[in-house]
Amino acid sequence: MQRTPDARSRDSDHRLDIRLEQIKIIYSAVPLSVIAILINSTILSSALWDVIPPATNLAWLLGTYSISVYRWLIYRSFKAASPESLASEDWLRSLVVGTLISGALWGSASIFLFPPDSMLHQVLLAFVIAGMSAGAVTTLSSVFHLSAAFLLLTLTPLIWRFVTAADATSHVMAIMSTLFALMVIVSSRRLNNTIMETLQIRHERRQAERTIRYQALYDELTDLPNRRLLLKRLEQEMTRSVRHSHMGAVLILDLDHFKTINDSLGHRVGDKLLKLVAMRIQSRIRAEDTAGRLGGDEFVVLIPEVGDAPGIAASNTQKVALELLDQFRRSFTIEDHELHLSASIGIALFPMDQRSPEDLLQQADVAMYSAKERGRDNTQIFLPSMQAAVDQRLQVDRGLRQAIGNGELELYYQPQVLASGRIIGAEALVRWNHPERGLVSPAEFIGVAEETGLIYQLGDWILRRACEHLAVLGRERGLHIAVNISPKQFRENSFVERVKTIIAETGAPPELLTLEITENVVIDNIEQTIGRMQILKALGITFSVDDFGTGHSSLAYLKRLPLDVLKIDQSFVRDIGTDPNDAVIVETIIVMAQHLELQVIAEGVETREALHFLTAKGCRQFQGYLFARPEPFDTLLGLLHRPSMVLVS
Numbered sequence: 001m002q003r004t005p006d007a008r009s010r011d012s013d014h015r016l017d018i019r020l021e022q023i024k025i026i027y028s029a030v031p032l033s034v035i036a037i038l039i040n041s042t043i044l045s046s047a048l049w050d051v052i053p054p055a056t057n058l059a060w061l062l063g064t065y066s067i068s069v070y071r072w073l074i075y076r077s078f079k080a081a082s083p084e085s086l087a088s089e090d091w092l093r094s095l096v097v098g099t100l101i102s103g104a105l106w107g108s109a110s111i112f113l114f115p116p117d118s119m120l121h122q123v124l125l126a127f128v129i130a131g132m133s134a135g136a137v138t139t140l141s142s143v144f145h146l147s148a149a150f151l152l153l154t155l156t157p158l159i160w161r162f163v164t165a166a167d168a169t170s171h172v173m174a175i176m177s178t179l180f181a182l183m184v185i186v187s188s189r190r191l192n193n194t195i196m197e198t199l200q201i202r203h204e205r206r207q208a209e210r211t212i213r214y215q216a217l218y219d220e221l222t223d224l225p226n227r228r229l230l231l232k233r234l235e236q237e238m239t240r241s242v243r244h245s246h247m248g249a250v251l252i253l254d255l256d257h258f259k260t261i262n263d264s265l266g267h268r269v270g271d272k273l274l275k276l277v278a279m280r281i282q283s284r285i286r287a288e289d290t291a292g293r294l295g296g297d298e299f300v301v302l303i304p305e306v307g308d309a310p311g312i313a314a315s316n317t318q319k320v321a322l323e324l325l326d327q328f329r330r331s332f333t334i335e336d337h338e339l340h341l342s343a344s345i346g347i348a349l350f351p352m353d354q355r356s357p358e359d360l361l362q363q364a365d366v367a368m369y370s371a372k373e374r375g376r377d378n379t380q381i382f383l384p385s386m387q388a389a390v391d392q393r394l395q396v397d398r399g400l401r402q403a404i405g406n407g408e409l410e411l412y413y414q415p416q417v418l419a420s421g422r423i424i425g426a427e428a429l430v431r432w433n434h435p436e437r438g439l440v441s442p443a444e445f446i447g448v449a450e451e452t453g454l455i456y457q458l459g460d461w462i463l464r465r466a467c468e469h470l471a472v473l474g475r476e477r478g479l480h481i482a483v484n485i486s487p488k489q490f491r492e493n494s495f496v497e498r499v500k501t502i503i504a505e506t507g508a509p510p511e512l513l514t515l516e517i518t519e520n521v522v523i524d525n526i527e528q529t530i531g532r533m534q535i536l537k538a539l540g541i542t543f544s545v546d547d548f549g550t551g552h553s554s555l556a557y558l559k560r561l562p563l564d565v566l567k568i569d570q571s572f573v574r575d576i577g578t579d580p581n582d583a584v585i586v587e588t589i590i591v592m593a594q595h596l597e598l599q600v601i602a603e604g605v606e607t608r609e610a611l612h613f614l615t616a617k618g619c620r621q622f623q624g625y626l627f628a629r630p631e632p633f634d635t636l637l638g639l640l641h642r643p644s645m646v647l648v649s
Contacts, residue, residue, distance in 0.1 A: 017206075020087055021199045022142040026095055029139035030075040034068045036135055037102065041065070044109070044128045051115040060112055063105050071098040099146055103153030106132055110157035119169060122162075126173065129158055130180060137188045142199075144192035148185055155181040221271055222278035225292035230300055233290050234357035237304045241351050247313035249349050251301040251321055252364040253281070256342045256376040258297035265337060272334045273341070280327040284320070300361070306349075313349050314381055321345045321379040342377035344368055349381070396448045399434065404461055408433050411465050412630035415639060416482070416601055416623045419615050423640060425480035425514070427623065428466040429630045430458070450486060459489040460498060467508035469633050475509045477640065482514040484546060490517055491525070496535050503539070511540035514565065518546055526557060533562050544601070548589060558596060566593045570604020570624070577609045587617050594618060 041064040045057050074094045078086070106129060115121040133154050140147035155177060162174035217229040225233070234250065241248050255277065262270040274297065281291045281299060290302040303320060307313030325343060332339040346368025354360045367382040374380065403409055410433055413426035432440035449455040463483050470481045489495060503510050515536070533543055544565030545558075568589050572582045586602070593600045602614050605624030614622065628639065 016087055017203050018196070018199050019092070021203070022195075023086075023092055023095065025142040025195065026099075026140060026146070027075055027078045027091075030071055033135065033139050034072050034075075036132070037064055037068050040128050040132060044113070044125065047124055048113050048115065048121060051118055051121050052113050056112050060105070060109060063108075064102075067098060067102050067105060071102070074098060096146060099140065099150055100153065103136075103150035106154040107157040110161050114158075114161050116165070122170075122173070126158060126162075126177065129154060130177075133180075133184050137184050137191060141188045141191040142195045144189055147188045147192070151181065151185055151188065155184075219293040222275055222293050224278050224282075224299070225290060227292070227294050230290070230292040230294070230302065231357045231361075233302060234360060237302060238350055238354070238357065238360070240304065245308065246305045247307050247310065247349055247351070248302070248304040249306050249313060249317040249320075249347055250360050250364045251303070251317070251324070252294070252346045252361070252368045253299040253301065253324065253343050254345075254368050254372070255297040256344055256372070258341075261339060261341075269334050269337060273332055273339060276332050276334070277328075277341075281324065284324055284327055294361075300364075310349060310352075314347075317347050317349065318379060318381070321347060325377065325379065344371035344376050345379040346371055347379060347381045393448050393451070396445050397452050397454065400432070400445050400449060400454060400458070403432055403434070404457060408435065409458075409461060409465075410632060411462065411469065412632055413469075413481075413636040414623055414630040415628045415636070416480070416621055417627050418620060419611065419622065421627065423479065424621065425482060426636055427482040427516070427630075428462060428469075428484070430462050431630075450488060453488075455486045455488050456492060459486050460502070463499065464502045464506065467502050467506040467513065470508040470512055471506050473512075475512065478512070479640070480512050480514050480542070482516050482544060484516045487518060490532070491528075496532050499536060499541070500539070509540075511542075513540075514542045514544055516544050516546040516567070519548065526560070530561060537562050544599075547603075558592075563596075563598055565599045565601055567623075568600060568602045568619075573602050573604040573610055573614070573624070574606065576613055577607065583613070586614070590614075590617050590619050 041061055045061040049057060074091075078091055081091075109125065109129065113125060115125070133151055136147060136150050136154070140150055159174055159177045159181065162170045162177055165171070165174075217226060218224065219226045237248050258270070258273075261273060274293075277297075277299065278291065278293065281301065285291055285301060285303070288304060290300075292300045292302070294300055301320075301324070303317060306316045306320075324345065328341045328343050332341060346364045346366065348354075348360050348363035348367060350360050354363065363382040367380045371378050371380040410431050412429045412431050414429060415423045416425040416427065417423050430442050430446075432442075432445060434440045446455075446458075449458050463485075466481050466483045473479050473481075499515075502508075503513070537543070542564040543562065544567055545563060546567050547569040548566045566589060568586055572586050572589075575582050576586055577583075590600055599621060600619050601621040601623055602610075602619050603623050605611055605614065605622045605626045607626060610624075611622065611626060631639075
C-alpha cells in the first residue's frame with residue numbers, strides 16, 4: 001500500500017528520534033569509557049615497559065591519550081549543543097571517528113605491544129584487551145554496527161598474533177580469543193535488540209503522549225486550536241490588553257447553510273470544505289493572530305492589538321471581518337462540485353465588561369446570531385442591547401418550560417368562514433397565560449421554542465389539545481380544526497407515529513383534522529415530505545400550506561404534493577385595496593389554486609373591501625378580524641350555535 005506524504009514524514013521523524021536516542025546513549029557513556037581507557041592503557045603500558053621498546057610504548061600510550069582527549073571534547077560539545085542541533089549527522093560522524101580510531105589503537109596494541117617471548121605478558125595483554133572489549137559491549141551496543149566494528153578492530157589483531165605464534169599454547173589462546181570475540185559480538189547484538197525495543201516502546205509512549213496533548217488542544221480535522229487552547233490564549237491576550245492599554249477583538253465566524261451541503265453531498269465533502277475554509281481564514285490573518293475551530297462549522301479568530309480606542313478598534317476589526325467575508329466570495333471546488341458559500345461574523349472587542357474568556361466568546365456568539373438574523377453574509381459588533389435580547393429569550397425559554405407543565409398554555413381558535421359567515425373550520429392558536437404578564441402572544445415564544453428545541457414538546461401539546469377539542473366537537477358538527485406544524489416538528493423521524501398515537505388516544509376524527517405546514521417544509525427534502533403526507537392522508541388528514549406566497553415554493557412542487565388547501569398570507573390580503581402588486585399576487589394564487597383543484601383560504605381579512613375583492617376573484621373561504629378574533633374553545637362552541645357570523649363593522 002502506498003503511503004501518504006504524511007505517513008512517510010511520520011516514519012522519517014520516528015527513525016530520527018530513535019537514532020538520536022541511540023547517539024545520546026553512547027555519548028552518555030563517553031566519560032566512563034575515557035576513564036577506563038586512560039586507566040587501562042596506563043596500566044598496560046607500565047606492565048610492558050620492560051619488554052617493549054620505550055619509544056613504541058610511549059607512542060601507543062600517547063595515541064590512546066590523544067583519542068581520549070578528542071572523545072572528551074566532542075562529548076562536552078555535544079552536552080553544550082542546543083536540542084535542535086542534536087539531530088545533525090555531524091555528531092554521529094564524530095562519534096564514529098573517535099570510536100573507530102580508539103578501536104584501531106587497541107587493536108594496534110596486539111601488533112606493537114605483543115611480547116613474543118613472554119606468555120605471561122601476552123596473557124596480560126589479552127586480559128586488558130578483553131576487558132576493554134567487554135566494556136565496549138555495554139557502552140556501544142545501542143548502535144550495533146559501531147560496537148561490532150570496535151570489537152573487530154580490537155580483537156582481530158590479537159587473534160591473528162596468537163594464530164601466527166609457533167607454540168601450541170598460543171593456538172589455544174587463539175581459539176579462546178576467537179570464541180570470546182564471537183561471544184561479545186553476539187552479546188552486543190542481543191543487548192542492541194533489548195535497547196532498540198526499549199527505545200521503541202519509549203518512543204511510542206512519548207508519541208502517544210504528544211498525540212494526546214495535541215488532540216487536547218487542537219482540532220483533529222483542521223489542525224486549528226480548539227476551544228481549550230483558544231480559551232487559554234484569550235485569557236493571556238485579555239491580561240496583556242489590560243496591562244498594555246490596547247484593545248483586541250474576537251470574531252466568531254459561522255458558515256451559512258453548511259448543513260445543506262453536508263446533507264446533500266455527504267460528510268466527506270463537508271469535512272474537505274471545512275479544511276479549505278480553515279486554510280482561507282489562515283491566509284488572511286497575521287502571524288500573531290489565532291484562528292481556531294469551536295466545532296461544527298463555527299470558527300474563531302483572535303486578533304490582538306487592533307487599536308487603543310474602541311472606535312479605532314471597531315473600525316480595524318470590521319475591516320478584517322469584511323476581508324474574511326471576501327474570502328468566501330470565491331467558490332470552493334471539491335470533488336468536481338463547485339460550492340458557493342457565505343458566512344456570518346460576530347465581533348466582540350476587549351477589554352470591555354467581560355470577566356472571563358467565556359464571556360467574550362458568548363458576546364461574539366450573540367453578535368454572530370444577530371448577523372444571521374439580519375440576513376446572513378454580514379458582520380455585527382456586539383452591543384449590550386443584543387445581550388438583553390438574549391437574556392429575554394432565556395427567560396422566555398425557562399418560563400415556557402414551566403408553563404407546559406403548570407397548565408399555563410391555552411388554545412384559542414380563529415374561525416374560518418364562508419362569505420355568508422357560516423363557520424366551516426377554525427385554526428388553533430396557542431396562547432400563554434403568564435402568571436405575571438398575563439396573556440402572551442405566540443410571536444414572543446414560538447421563535448424561542450424553535451431555537452431551543454422546545455418546539456417538539458410544545459407542538460405535541462398543541463396537537464394533542466386540538467385533537468381533544470376536535471373529539472368534543474364530534475363528526476356531526478363537520479368542523480375542521482387546523483393545527484400549525486413546525487418545520488422541525490414535521491421533519492422529526494417519529495412525527496408520523498406521534499400523530500397516529502395522539503389521534504388514537506384522543507378519539508379525534510382524523511378526516512376533520514388539517515395540518516398546516518409552511519413552504520419551507522415543502523421545499524426541504526421533497527421526497528420525504530411527500531411520503532409522510534401520503535401516510536397521514538391515508539388516515540383522512542388534510543393538508544394546507546400556511547402563509548403561501550412568502551416562501552419559495554415552485555409549481556413543480558405544488559403539483560406533486562398531496563395538498564388540499566392554500567392559505568393566502570395576510571401580508572398580501574391586508575393591503576389588497578391599496579397595493580396593485582398585492583392584488584395581482586392574490587388573484588394569481590386564487591387562479592393557480594383553482595387549476596390545481598385546491599381550496600383557498602384568505603387570511604387577514606379585516607375590511608369589507610378586501611372581502612368583496614376576494615369574493616369577486618373566486619375565493620370562497622376566509623379568516624380574519626372582519627369575522628372574529630381568536631377566542632378560547634368555549635367561546636368557539638358558543639359561536640357554533642349561531643346560524644352565521646356577524647361581520648365586524
